[in-house]
Amino acid sequence: MATLNFPYKYGFHEKENYVFKSKRGLDEGVVKSISWHKQEPDWMLNFRLQALGLFRKKSLPVWGGDLTHIHFDDLYYYIKPTENKVSSWNDLPAEIKHTYDKIGIPEAEKKFLAGVSAQYESEVVYKSINQMLAKKGVIFLDMDSALRTYPDLVKQYFGTVVPSADNKFAALNSAVWSGGSFIYVPKGVRIELPLQAYFRINAASMGQFERTLIIADEGSYVHYVEGCTAPIYSTDSLHAAVVEIVVKKGARVRYTTIQNWSTNVYNLVTKRARAEEEAIMEWVDGNLGSKLTMKYPSVYLVGRKARGEVLSIAYAGPGQHQDAGGRILHVAPETSSRIISKSISRGGGRTSYRGLVQVHPGADHVKSKVVCDALLLDEASRSDTYPTMKIDQQGARVEHEATVSKIGDEQLFYLQSRGLTKSAAESMIVNGFIEPIVKELPLEYAVEMNRLIELQLEGSVG
Amino acid sequence: MLLTVSDLHVSVENKPILRGLSLRVKSGEVHAVMGPNGSGKSTLAYAFLGHPAYTSRGKIVLNKKDISHLSTEDRAKAGLFLALQSPIAIPGVTVTNLLRAALGDNKNPSHNPILARRFVGSLPVEEFMKAVKEYAKQLHIDESFLSRGIHDGFSGGEKKKIEMLQALVLKPKFAIFDEIDTGLDVDALRIVARGIGMLSQKGTGIIIITHYQRILKYLKPDVVHILVSGKIVKTGNAELAKKIEDNGYTQFSV
Numbered sequence: 001m002a003t004l005n006f007p008y009k010y011g012f013h014e015k016e017n018y019v020f021k022s023k024r025g026l027d028e029g030v031v032k033s034i035s036w037h038k039q040e041p042d043w044m045l046n047f048r049l050q051a052l053g054l055f056r057k058k059s060l061p062v063w064g065g066d067l068t069h070i071h072f073d074d075l076y077y078y079i080k081p082t083e084n085k086v087s088s089w090n091d092l093p094a095e096i097k098h099t100y101d102k103i104g105i106p107e108a109e110k111k112f113l114a115g116v117s118a119q120y121e122s123e124v125v126y127k128s129i130n131q132m133l134a135k136k137g138v139i140f141l142d143m144d145s146a147l148r149t150y151p152d153l154v155k156q157y158f159g160t161v162v163p164s165a166d167n168k169f170a171a172l173n174s175a176v177w178s179g180g181s182f183i184y185v186p187k188g189v190r191i192e193l194p195l196q197a198y199f200r201i202n203a204a205s206m207g208q209f210e211r212t213l214i215i216a217d218e219g220s221y222v223h224y225v226e227g228c229t230a231p232i233y234s235t236d237s238l239h240a241a242v243v244e245i246v247v248k249k250g251a252r253v254r255y256t257t258i259q260n261w262s263t264n265v266y267n268l269v270t271k272r273a274r275a276e277e278e279a280i281m282e283w284v285d286g287n288l289g290s291k292l293t294m295k296y297p298s299v300y301l302v303g304r305k306a307r308g309e310v311l312s313i314a315y316a317g318p319g320q321h322q323d324a325g326g327r328i329l330h331v332a333p334e335t336s337s338r339i340i341s342k343s344i345s346r347g348g349g350r351t352s353y354r355g356l357v358q359v360h361p362g363a364d365h366v367k368s369k370v371v372c373d374a375l376l377l378d379e380a381s382r383s384d385t386y387p388t389m390k391i392d393q394q395g396a397r398v399e400h401e402a403t404v405s406k407i408g409d410e411q412l413f414y415l416q417s418r419g420l421t422k423s424a425a426e427s428m429i430v431n432g433f434i435e436p437i438v439k440e441l442p443l444e445y446a447v448e449m450n451r452l453i454e455l456q457l458e459g460s461v462g
Numbered sequence: 463m464l465l466t467v468s469d470l471h472v473s474v475e476n477k478p479i480l481r482g483l484s485l486r487v488k489s490g491e492v493h494a495v496m497g498p499n500g501s502g503k504s505t506l507a508y509a510f511l512g513h514p515a516y517t518s519r520g521k522i523v524l525n526k527k528d529i530s531h532l533s534t535e536d537r538a539k540a541g542l543f544l545a546l547q548s549p550i551a552i553p554g555v556t557v558t559n560l561l562r563a564a565l566g567d568n569k570n571p572s573h574n575p576i577l578a579r580r581f582v583g584s585l586p587v588e589e590f591m592k593a594v595k596e597y598a599k600q601l602h603i604d605e606s607f608l609s610r611g612i613h614d615g616f617s618g619g620e621k622k623k624i625e626m627l628q629a630l631v632l633k634p635k636f637a638i639f640d641e642i643d644t645g646l647d648v649d650a651l652r653i654v655a656r657g658i659g660m661l662s663q664k665g666t667g668i669i670i671i672t673h674y675q676r677i678l679k680y681l682k683p684d685v686v687h688i689l690v691s692g693k694i695v696k697t698g699n700a701e702l703a704k705k706i707e708d709n710g711y712t713q714f715s716v
Contacts, residue, residue, distance in 0.1 A: 409514070410550045417511045418564040418628070419538035428563060432554025432611060 022078040028052065031175050034078045038144055038178075041151055044158075051164035051174030058168040063386075064323045064354070065292040070266055075238055077176040077209070133191070138222075139184040140195060143211050146182030153184060157215055161244035161300075162272050169240040169268040173209050180210035180241065183222060185251075190221040194256070194442050212243040216251035216279075223254040225442065238266045239290075245273035245281065249303065252280040256441060258449060261289035263320055269295045277303030277332075284440055286313045286449060287322050296354060298327035301335035308337040311437045315453065316349030316381070325355035325386075330366045330396070341372040342434050344453075345381035352383070357398055358390040366396040374404045375433050377426065427454040463489040463525045465636045465667055470520035472502070472509045472692075479505040481692040483520075487636060487667040487685075492658070494670045494678060494703060497689030498711040503671045504547060506689070507640035510669075511537055511544045524635065538564075541635030543666075545625035545642055551614040557624055558594060558608050561631050565590070597630045600660075602653055618645030626657040629666075636667040643677035655680035675703040688714050 022030045031052050035045040060067045133140050139150060147154050164174035185191060216222055226243075239261060247253045253273065261267055267290035273281040283297035299308030310326030328337040343351035353372040374383035385402050407429050415425035431438070431450050438446045465487045472480040479502045487493050497503050509516050512534045522530045529537050552560075565583040582590035598608060601623045613621050622642055629637050639658065643651055655677050662668045670677065678686075678700065686702040687694045688711070695714045696702065705713075 408550065411552050413511075413513055413534060414546070414550055414552065415555075415560065415563075416534040417538055417544050418560060418632070419535050420560075420563055421535055424563060428555055428559070429552060432552055432559075435554035435611075 022076055024076060025073040026052070026055075026075075026077050026172075026176065030077055034176060034178065037078075038147075040147060041155075043155060044147065047159065047164070048175050048177075051171045054164050055168060055171035055175055058165075058171055060168055061294070064294045064352075065321045067266070067268075067292070070238060078178060136189045136191070137186040138189060138191060139182065141182050143180040143182050143213065144178065146213075150182075150184075153215075154182065154213065157213055157244065157246055159244070161246060161274050162242050162270050166270060170242055170270040173211060173240050173242040173270070177209045177211035177242065180212040180243075181214075181224070181226075182212070183214040183224060185214075185216045185220040185222045187217045188219045189217075191223070192221075194223040194225045196225040208239050210241040212241070214243075214245045214253060214255070216245070216247050216253045218248045219250040220248075221252045223256065223442075226255065226257045237264055239268070240266075241269045241271075243269070243271040245271075247273055247275045247279040247281045247306075249277045249279060251276075252282075254282040254284065255297075256284040256286075258286035258441075259289055259293070263289060263291050263317075265290045267291075267293040267295065269293075271295065271297040272300065273298065273308070274300045274302055275306035275308055278305045279303060280307045280309075282309040282311070283326065284311045284437065285324065285326075286437075286441075287324050288313075288315045288453075289320075290322075291319065292321045292323070294323045296325045296327050296356075298329070299337065300329045300331060301337065302331045303335075304332045305334045305336075306332060307335065310339045310341075311440055312339070312341040312343075312353075313434050313437050313449075314341070314343040314351045316343070316345045316351045318347040318349060321350045321352070323352040323354055325353045325372075327356040328358070328368060330357070330359040330363045330368065330393075333363050334365045335363060336367040338368070339370045339372075340437065341370075342437055343372070343374045343383055344377065344430055344433065345374070345383050346377035348378075348380040348382075350382040350384075352386060353402075354386040356388045356390070359393045359396045359398070361392045363393050364395055366393065366398070368396070368398045370398075370400045372402045373433070374402075375430065376404065376406045377430075424454075463635060463665075463667070464523070465525075466521070466523045468521045468523075470506075470509065470518060470522070472505050472516050472518045472520075474505065474516055479516075479692055480509065483689070483692065483694055485669070485687065485694070487669060489635070489665045489667050490662050491685065492662050492668040492670065492681060492683045493685045493687065494672060494675075494683040495687045495689050495694075496672055496675065496703060496706055498673065501689045501711075502692040503673070503689060504640055505692075507544055507546070507638050507671055510542060510638050538634075543629050543632055543634035543637040545622075545629060545637065545639045547641040547644065549613050549621055549625060551611065551616075553611040553614045555612050556609050557612050557628065558591070560612060561594065561628060562587075562590070564628075564632060594627070594631055597627050600653075601627055601630075601657055602649075603627060619647065619650040622646055622654055623650065623657075626654050629661055630657060633661075633664060634666055636669070637661060638669045638671065640671045641673065642670065643672055643674065651677060652680050675707050678703050690714050 022033060028049060031048045035048055141149065159174065162170050164171045214224060245253055245255065259267060275281045281299045285297050287293045297310050301308050308328050312324050312326060314322035314324045316322045322343065325341055326339040339355055341353045343353060345351045351374060355370060357368045357370060359366045370387060372385055376383060383404055387400055389398055391398060407426060411429055412422060412425050415428060416422060430453050438449050441449060467483060467485040470480055470483040495503065495506065505516060509518050521528060524540050527540060529540050562582045595605060598605060603623050607620060607624065642654055646654060658668055658681055682700050686698055686700060688696040690711060
């Protein structure tokens with residue numbers, strides 16, 4: 001074991017409040033210390049070490065965004081989250097408080113979003129939701145607790161949808177993951193209330209390398225809402241999460257994300273679901289923040305009549321590059337899919353749609369539709385489309401539509417002639433553009449999403 | 463209340479279109495500006511609202527306030543309204559949202575954004591919606607159009623009615639209707655004409671810009687102006703429009 005650079009004076013034994021930070025850079029010692037701190041079973045340690053080897057071997061993707069400025073040796077790979085969090089509302093940067101105020105969200109929620117408070121609602125609400133879930137046999141824990149409490153269940157599925165070898169960042173996550181959510185929904189159980197990370201027992205598990213695993217057993221339904229629409233205060237420069245979802249026969253999972261990382265964050269996330277017979281998987285993915293996002297939620301349709309859907313919104317402002325899209329693999333017959341991507345570029349921002357629709361041999365009667373629309377707010381901005389279709393089965397119905405439009409002067413004039421300011425007119429046009437996806441969001445997210453777009457545009461135009 | 467235009471010169475890409483036009487419209491009056499193709503009718507409409515592609519010289523004064531140098535949105539806020547000849551589609555933006563934004567902007571009763579969402583101007587949302595639906599009914603607009611992207615896939619007649627609806631809800635001090643009668647069948651024409659009549663009865667000064675006098679059969683103008691080659695060459699009463707119907711514009715050529 002390499003030397004560990006943690007201050008012993010805080011003590012390992014006082015588990016409640018110790019602070020630990022691994023040294024800069026990544027080696028076996030760091031990985032071992034993470035696993036040791038978490039008191040993980042051997043198989044997980046081995047899983048991590050194996051992934052570390054893969055991470056070292058794998059090269060960076062040569063497509064997508066510019067990754068050359070990530071200095072892996074300068075990063076901290078494990079920070080005990082308590083240190084990462086600001087402990088009081090007053091410690092937050094003014095602009096973040098300002099943003100929360102403008103969005104108009106309640107004080108308690110603001111504090112939660114800022115990572116100041118671990119709980120979104122009152123203790124009572126929190127308990128009653130947990131009781132409701134427990135009664136139905138639903139497991140909803142942070143990933144670390146799940147590994148401790150349900151090691152066999154975790155072991156059975158962990159890394160089966162996104163193997164460590166999938167890509168460099170999946171390997172990295174597999175080596176150093178911490179936090180994330182674990183959800184198990186038993187057969188036939190439908191959870192009508194969207195499950196949100198808000199309600200998780202340990203909010204601290206929002207980290208750089210979260211690992212989320214959702215198992216929806218046969219005929220069940222769950223809608224998981226990840227993250228929040230407000231900027232999460234973070235100085236971290238790399239966010240590499242892995243999300244694995246198993247949607248069993250006849251089950252349905254919807255996974256909604258709205259990320260609004262600060263614009264110094266590389267957001268490189270691998271999200272994938274396996275949908276079995278007659279299962280439905282829906283990704284609703286909004287990317288507003290980050291310096292560079294590379295994220296292509298995927299659905300592997302492995303059972304007959306399974307359905308996959310990706311709804312993606314990307315916004316790129318100055319200095320931002322959103323390389324997003326979706327991947328659908330039609331492995332089984334009679335499977336269907338839909339990818340809808342809406343991107344907005346402003347002030348030199350860049351959006352790319354990158355998508356794959358693949359139909360395997362033998363997967364007959366497949367239907368797929370891809371629609372990607374880009375909206376450019378000015379001449380300096382950029383949008384590209386990289387659609388890939390691999391069709392190895394005759395008779396598949398695969399449609400692709402792409403449009404690029406600019407906010408027209410006549411549209412602006414029209415709205416301004418009704419008394420709207422130029423920025424109000426722009427945000428109205430942008431919100432109209434993304435409306436087909438926003439209406440799929442839970443109401444409070446839709447409202448915040450629209451408000452965030454307005455904030456992004458406010459004062460940005462002359 | 464008065465809207466006066468004095469010696470208005472407007473050019474597009476350095477090409478002079480309007481060459482010294484003057485008008486004087488009182489609250490509640492209905493004026494018709496008639497002219498042949500290329501006389502500058504639509505230019506006049508755009509110039510009222512200060513479209514950036516049009517360079518203007520001269521004065522537009524609304525209720526004693528010179529608005530000639532104001533931005534488009536400030537002219538709208540001062541009380542001008544323009545119904546465009548072929549309004550552009552804005553996908554995903556409903557007429558209801560647009561009206562809410564237009565009204566809400568002026569007098570927000572609360573600084574709390576959550577509370578503010580329950581009001582449109584000083585009206586509670588429910589009452590605002592009731593009013594919008596009532597006007598829609600009077601204009602024979604199917605309610606489904608209120609929740610669709612404005613003008614997105616609308617027929618010519620639907621577009622004109624939606625423009626009319628906005629005028630009724632916004633109650634401007636002065637409203638300009640550019641070729642409101644084109645592309646309308648007789649029923650729609652009658653409905654729109656009735657809408658303009660309602661508006662003028664409530665005190666809005668009306669300027670109807672048109673090539674034909676079709677709509678004037680259903681709406682009697684107080685004043686008719688003949689616009690030829692960027693100038694008003696003749697002003698008269700409703701009889702003047704009749705003369706156009708009989709003899710065309712050539713009699714007024716300059």
